[in-house]
Amino acid sequence: MRVAMLSWEFPPKTVGGLAQHVYDLTAALSGRGVEVLVFTCGAPGVPEIEEVNGAKVYRVHPYTPGTPDFVTWVMQLNVALLERAFPAIERARGVNVVHAHDWLVAWAARALKHGLRVPLVATIHATEFGRHNGLHNDLQRFISSIEWWLCYEAWKVIVCSRHMEGELKYIFQVPQDKLAVIPNGVNPENYLVRQAHPPRDWFAAPDEKIVFYIGRLVREKGVHILLAAAPLVLARHPQTKFVIAGKGPYEHELRQFAERLGIAHRVYFTGYVDDATRNALYSWAAVAVFPSLYEPFGIVALEAMAAKVPVVVTDAGGLGEIVQDGVDGLKCPPDNPQALADKIVALLGNPDLAEALRTRAYQKTLRDYNWGDIARRTRAVYEAVWHERRRIDWPDPFAVRPRPAGKVYQFLGRYA
CATH class of the missing domain: 3.40.50.2000 (Glycogen Phosphorylase B;)
Structure with missing residues (x-):
């Protein structure tokens, strides 16, 4: 083949x-x-x-x-x-x-x-x-x-x-x-921390828990919903840093939105990150969040699961098929900052729940997505x-077809 x-x-x-x-x-x-x-x-x-x-x-x-x-x-x-x-x-x-x-x-x-x-x-x-x-x-x-x-x-x-x-x-x-x-x-080996990478304190203070998003910065990915949820999370877990990795046409608007919310000092837009930095950020993250409004599949959520990070996703498109709520991750309705904040807080405040979800999620990637x-x-x-x-005849449209010879061809040619 x-x-x-x-x-x-x-x-x-x-x-x-x-x-x-x-x-x-x-x-x-x-x-x-x-x-x-x-x-x-x-x-x-x-x-x-x-x-x-x-x-x-x-x-x-x-x-x-x-x-x-x-x-x-x-x-x-x-x-x-x-x-x-x-x-x-x-x-x-x-x-x-x-x-x-x-x-x-x-x-x-x-x-x-x-x-x-x-x-x-x-x-x-x-x-x-x-x-x-x-x-x-x-x-x-x-x-x-x-x-x-x-x-x-x-x-x-x-x-x-x-x-x-x-x-x-x-x-x-x-x-x-x-x-x-x-x-x-997904191949879990791609998300192991192997190469040299920037230190953690480039992104967050030692006492800050990292809430991580990675993906394109376009409206359908719902990063603005994550930013809207951030003050609600910070009210209950003040020592939290939101790390947003990726680039896209929506970045400037997202930065302005964070400024208007008064949380710019708690949000770090990294821009593009290489694989080594991405893997390090996964290893440091307390939770990975994917708040999409539209998502055909949600490969980044699957990557986070393979990297053994507990995930919170919106029940949008293919994301809802990957994550089983309360079993291998947490789900909430799309475009709902309060519901998203509640799910993030549930993981930040319950390490045992986070550990159970990430373990089952990793096993799921090996079993269902290899x-x-x-x-x-x-x-x-x-x-x-x-x-x-x-099984079918697919004739070549450019093949030269045999023509009738002699007088017959001349006769038929008059009426072609």
Whole structure:
């Protein structure tokens, strides 16, 4: 089984959780005998072709003419992906399946599907409709139309949660038999504290307990709800520091909000943190909080569980499927600062409860979210669509068809 996998991000180029997902999935698939060719966007100082965990990775750079907007840049990326993919796939003696991750590679994925006449599998990690709670401008409507088109072109659509399964049915009317629910996975070894990292007192005083958030700073992640809950937590646990790791367009507004609440001295915005610093912060945190308003899956919550940190999450989307309230974490309604504060306080004030939750959560990551099982289920999807492909006639639209010879051809040509 040979697969061409397309993703606009792959380590070290990391924007969101997609890069880590594709990285771990390709490694696990390679371990199960799947030959994976990854086509992705390049980054400065990174080889354009290299082998990573058994997968062959091809990195491209979008064409150099300046682009007026992000969508034009995406189109140029897709052309560059095709320019690299077709000869690489030819040298590899073809592929059985094309696997596309999200709308940003939809054009290249569709072209490879029809150019090679092989099945297309698409993983939809989130939707534009869900991110913005509707479609409010032309750009959002355009992106949503590409997401629909990718689902339409795909032989099978993989989603990471039951929530996303329902979302695609509702927004795009994707039929049930076209959908496969395969969760994201996590590798606990990635969250061990191994490398040198900044000291703890860079982030909090020795007597302060750390409440930790990590993720993109965009409105749907609900960090403003965590800030609104912070004064309620501080009223009962004054020696608490809220460490917010990550970057995004919402950061300035969040900083201003903390100032207005009078808690800026109790909130530390770290910006981007590397893996070693992230792991250290997990090890120091008394609780990790993920207060999302919209969350297709919630990989960061799963990472915190794998790092053995007790978690508080909102019951939003896929987060509600990962955490069982009172068993392996605590849940509260989204957009509710009081409820969020109560859950955080419950963990800060009850170390025995925190210990029990984090222990069960860690065991859950090993049992239900291991990459070996996820790779097995993904390979089963590949094998199913390839089996179906072999049973159908998919004629080559560019093949030269034999023409009737002599007088018959001349006669028919008059009426063509």
